[in-house]
Every structure is written in structure tokens, then in C-alpha cells.
Amino acid sequence: MSDAAGAAKSGAREVLYEVADHIATITLNAPERMNTISGPMLNDLARHLTEANEDPMVRCVILTGNGRAFCAGLDLRRERDGNGLSAASSPTTLNLRNTPPTVLQAMDKPTICAVNGGAAGYGMDTALGCDIRIMAESAKLAAAFVKRGVVPESGGTWLLPRMIGWAKASELIFTGRTLSARECLTWGLANEVVPDAELMGRARTIAREIAANAPLAVQASKRMMRMGLNETFPDHVHHVYLQLLPLFKTQDMAEGMKAFMEKREPKFEGR
Structure with missing residues (x-):
């Protein structure tokens, strides 16, 4: 039984993982809360990224989400209840060695983010951490950090100036603006924009092209x-x-x- 089928039956897995044709597909699977990141979800995502990077059968990784959002950021409800990401750290320390942004940046396997919907905050930084971004027409990147009183906590301040230059990165981060998929393409944050129904097909086509090489x-x-x-x-x-x-x-x-x-x-x- 595939991870997707198992998740559908048990309703328990928040991150799905499957490998076929040398391609690992990792899917955020909490659509009822727009795939916001909880502590367990964060750990599972990092674990599957590491697994894909260490598996000699995997030559390319696709990261995507189930439902209408790719990832709407951190699960603030769990943070408020004391069961979120901050529960694993003290006020002055945070173990970043095995978090998804750090794992993504260190991976040797090529990564493709198939952005199926909104990617906000942590979700936006995670998408930017992938090597290639294919976005559905309905997808958006929301740099809403300063609107919540925080900084891009998952790599955005390092990634964006390198990707689009200081001036455009400043405009995006300081305004907390939301960019449509087409705007992301214009800004150089997306490789392609495709109709929603064609997203995974296009991502797999590129992944197969990569996997065919040495x-x-x-x-x-x-x-x-x-x-x-x-x-x-x-x-x-x-x-x-x-x-x-x-x-x-x-x-x-x-x-x-x-x-x-x-x-x-x-x-x-x-x-």
C-alpha cells in the first residue's frame, strides 16, 4: 500500500512519502489546516528529506501539498497551546541542524517544489529552499512575516537577496506582500506557472528529465x-x-x- 493510500485509510500521516522511477515525492498532508507546520510535521518532513537524500535509488525530489494550500506557515494554534515548534527549544536556543530549511539547503539531490496553492511564511521559505519551483495558476507566495511581528525565520533573509537582489528582496520582505503565481514568474521566483490540473504532471516531467542524467x-x-x-x-x-x-x-x-x-x-x- 502506498503512503497516500495508507494516509487515506488511517488519517494519521501528515507527511506522505513515496518513491517511483527514481523520484521521491513528499507531500504535506494536513489539508484541513492548510498544511500549517506543527512540531511532528516538521520532524517528519526533515526525516523524509534526509531519507530521500541518502537513498541511492532517489535522483530527484518533488515537494508538494494536499488540498488548496502548499503550506500556510506555522500552526499558530499549537504554538498558542504550547505544543508547537517553540516547545522544543528554550528562549535562547534553537536546534537548526535537522530542520527542513537546513536539510533542504544541504541536500545534494535536486529538489522541485510543486506549489499547489498558497505558500505563506514558513511555507514560502520552504518553497524558496527548493532548487526549482513550478507553480499552479492559483498558487501564491505570501511574505507576511512583518505583518505578524516576526522575521523570515526559515531562510528567507538569506535566500531572497541571492535570488532576486537586495532591492527586490527588500521590497518583498519589508512590505509583507503577497505575490500571485504570475508575479512570482516575473520576479524570478518561479520557473514555470501551469494550470492547476497540470502541476504534478509538469513537475514529474522535469523530475524524470533530471533523473535520466548521471x-x-x-x-x-x-x-x-x-x-x-x-x-x-x-x-x-x-x-x-x-x-x-x-x-x-x-x-x-x-x-x-x-x-x-x-x-x-x-x-x-x-x-
């Missing part, structure tokens, strides 16, 4: 891009060369060269 090379490329954010060009070129040397010895590189010479599609095995 996984070790794809993961090394992502690793180098991440390192390059904080390196000088000479240091980065040196690290790229060091990353390239072990790839020369892989079966996948030999297969890629052979397939090119034989004018056929390569069959990569991740070794």
Missing part, C-alpha cells in the same frame, strides 16, 4: 553551485577540478561517453 554528476553539480555561493572564483575552479577527478573514474562517465559515440540514450546506474 546522478553522481548532477549531485556534484549542485554541490559545486552551493559552494560557489561563498567562494572566490579561483577557489571555486580548484574545487570543481577536485570534484571532477573522481567522476572520471565512474562507470556512468564511461557510459555517457559511449552512448554519445553510439548516438543512443545513456543508461546511468549511479556508480
Whole structure:
């Protein structure tokens, strides 16, 4: 039985996980509260992201949500009751090593966020933490942090200036504005906008295209891009060369060269 079928039967799982065709699909599954993040949901999401990153059969990850929202932020009702995210930390400490934003940023596997609906606050930062965003026409990104008296707590202040520049990031964060899917495309926050009914199909098409490539090379490329954010060009070129040397010895590189010479599609095995 798939995770989705099991969740439908038990009604218990708030994060669904399944793997097919080298693609891991992680689905936030609390539609009755617009997939707002509770403490257990946060832990399950981080655990499944880590599982996907460590599974050699997984070559790409799709993150999405069930219902009309991708994630409407933190579950404020549980926070008010003392059972939310803050219950796991003291007023001066917060363990960030295994939280979804930190795990997402450290992942070598490519990640696609299929934004099926509203992504606000924590949900927006989580979507931005993925490598690629495909948005449904009805989806929105809501940077409502300052309207709630908080800062973008899950990576937005680090991600947005790098993604869209200081001026546009300032405008979005300081105003707490909500952007439609089409506005996200214009601002450079979405790769594509598609009709709602086509969202998962399009996300899977891109994931399959990624998964068809040499996984070790794809993961090394992502690793180098991440390192390059904080390196000088000479240091980065040196690290790229060091990353390239072990790839020369892989079966996948030999297969890629052979397939090119034989004018056929390569069959990569991740070794």
C-alpha cells in the first residue's frame, strides 16, 4: 500500500512519502489546516528529506501539498497551546541542524517544489529552499512575516537577496506582500506557472528529465553551485577540478561517453 493510500485509510500521516522511477515525492498532508507546520510535521518532513537524500535509488525530489494550500506557515494554534515548534527549544536556543530549511539547503539531490496553492511564511521559505519551483495558476507566495511581528525565520533573509537582489528582496520582505503565481514568474521566483490540473504532471516531467542524467554528476553539480555561493572564483575552479577527478573514474562517465559515440540514450546506474 502506498503512503497516500495508507494516509487515506488511517488519517494519521501528515507527511506522505513515496518513491517511483527514481523520484521521491513528499507531500504535506494536513489539508484541513492548510498544511500549517506543527512540531511532528516538521520532524517528519526533515526525516523524509534526509531519507530521500541518502537513498541511492532517489535522483530527484518533488515537494508538494494536499488540498488548496502548499503550506500556510506555522500552526499558530499549537504554538498558542504550547505544543508547537517553540516547545522544543528554550528562549535562547534553537536546534537548526535537522530542520527542513537546513536539510533542504544541504541536500545534494535536486529538489522541485510543486506549489499547489498558497505558500505563506514558513511555507514560502520552504518553497524558496527548493532548487526549482513550478507553480499552479492559483498558487501564491505570501511574505507576511512583518505583518505578524516576526522575521523570515526559515531562510528567507538569506535566500531572497541571492535570488532576486537586495532591492527586490527588500521590497518583498519589508512590505509583507503577497505575490500571485504570475508575479512570482516575473520576479524570478518561479520557473514555470501551469494550470492547476497540470502541476504534478509538469513537475514529474522535469523530475524524470533530471533523473535520466548521471546522478553522481548532477549531485556534484549542485554541490559545486552551493559552494560557489561563498567562494572566490579561483577557489571555486580548484574545487570543481577536485570534484571532477573522481567522476572520471565512474562507470556512468564511461557510459555517457559511449552512448554519445553510439548516438543512443545513456543508461546511468549511479556508480
